[in-house]
Amino acid sequence: MVLLASTHEDIVHAANIVRCGGLVAFPTETVYGLGADASNGQAVTRIFAAKGRPADHPLIVHLSAAGELERWARDIPDAAWVLAERLWPGPLTLILKRAAGVLDAVTGGQDTIGLRVPDHPVALALLKAFGGGIAAPSANRFGRVSPTCAAHVWAELGDAVDYVIDGGSCQVGLESTILDLNGTLPRVLRPGAVTADLLACILGEPLGTRAGNHPRVSGSLASHYAPDTPLRLIEAHAIETAAQSFLIIGQSIAVLSMRQVVSHHPDCRWITMPANPREYGQLLYARLREVDTWGCRWILVEQPPALAEWEAVHDRLMRSASVRGVEGIAS
The missing domain is CATH 3.40.50.11030 (Threonylcarbamoyl-AMP synthase, C-terminal domain)
Known part of the structure; x- marks a missing residue:
């Protein structure tokens, strides 16, 4: 593992590493993500190996701007554009129908995909330098406490990661809100800094409940975010x-x-x-x-x-x- 600063030169170098199939951990406003080229199957496989993550557990793809949505999603509802306009960049992940060509490894074999634009200057600079979507779950072993600084990534993953960009401590500290836009009503599948009340206010309609069938999403298992100490x-x-x-x-x-x-x-x-x-x-x-x-x-x-x-x-x-x-x- 190599620790990088957040200079322009280091970010461009990290983007090249991602482009070549490498793993780069980087800061977002929520937690540090373990990033790989979302269109490179071998690179995405390395994420699962590094984390010890089940293959059917989907990844969130990070984008540099809402204008990239149509590369990764289809049949995008108006609600997605409204929320993107109001809340991106920010700690909100939208679950949408996946576009043709999106890797099964990214979606956990589902017909849906999680997408977000992070609100962190380093993350946005990396995404813009890379020029595509970066699949990035939290940069820790599966089920463990998520990292909120570069030292946590170093301690957790070691040489399983090629590079870590040190962008300081995360400002939100909890993973993004996940909102499913595929049902009759939008529904929150994972709570986060963007609250259900705010989402309902912006959309002008009540949110649905999580009852019934819904896509598998990150952080939804009964046991998660767990320290070793009980x-x-x-x-x-x-x-x-x-x-x-x-x-x-x-x-x-x-x-x-x-x-x-x-x-x-x-x-x-x-x-x-x-x-x-x-x-x-x-x-x-x-x-x-x-x-x-x-x-x-x-x-x-x-x-x-x-x-x-x-x-x-x-x-x-x-x-x-x-x-x-x-x-x-x-x-």
């Missing part, structure tokens, strides 16, 4: 009591809470998280990666408020906790 979600009113109960039975813990509680117990390490959902989301993955290195028996996370603006954070925490048979929420 994680439990604890109701807000019970976080201090729960921490004490673990300590009494000799279980070392790391605690992520919005409460400013200082514990002097040697087996308890407490991190105070922001009370603002956007700030919380930006820091969440970095904090999970940090506490995962501490060697604690458990990670306890205070359940955030049950409000719409916390939906994406709730989604990631529930999937982080749903691993190895661990209970999701304790009281």
Whole structure:
């Protein structure tokens, strides 16, 4: 793996690496992506090998502008153009019917494709220098915590990646909202920074539910975004009591809470998280990666408020906790 800066020369060099079938990790506003030429089957196969990703799990293709939609999608509804005009570049992925010639490896064999234009100067510069679509899931092992800085990519994937462009820390920190535009009503298949309320307001119609059949999309498995250390979600009113109960039975813990509680117990390490959902989301993955290195028996996370603006954070925490048979929420 070679670490690149975000200079024009480095970005042009990275684009040439992608053009030659290489893997380049790069920053977006959400998380770091593991990028390959979306029209090169061998390059796309390398993504799956590097991540240990199931072959039927579709990839999101990143574009430099909405004008490239028709290269990758067909039968594009008016809603897609409206949303692209209002929200691209930005953390929104649209699920559309795939165009002829799009690789099965990119779509997981489905007739749909996920497309987005990232809101990050380095990502946009790379896409423009490359001149095509870059397939880019998060640059981490499949199911693990997504990377929000170049050091996370380095630690996670090592020499499985050819180059990493260091563009600093991601400003959103959680993966993009995924919106399916193939049904009777648009429906959110993965929550993110672009909320369902905002989407409904822009489109002027209610969103459908996720019930029934829908395309497979990234980050939709019950267990995902998971640290190695088992994680439990604890109701807000019970976080201090729960921490004490673990300590009494000799279980070392790391605690992520919005409460400013200082514990002097040697087996308890407490991190105070922001009370603002956007700030919380930006820091969440970095904090999970940090506490995962501490060697604690458990990670306890205070359940955030049950409000719409916390939906994406709730989604990631529930999937982080749903691993190895661990209970999701304790009281």
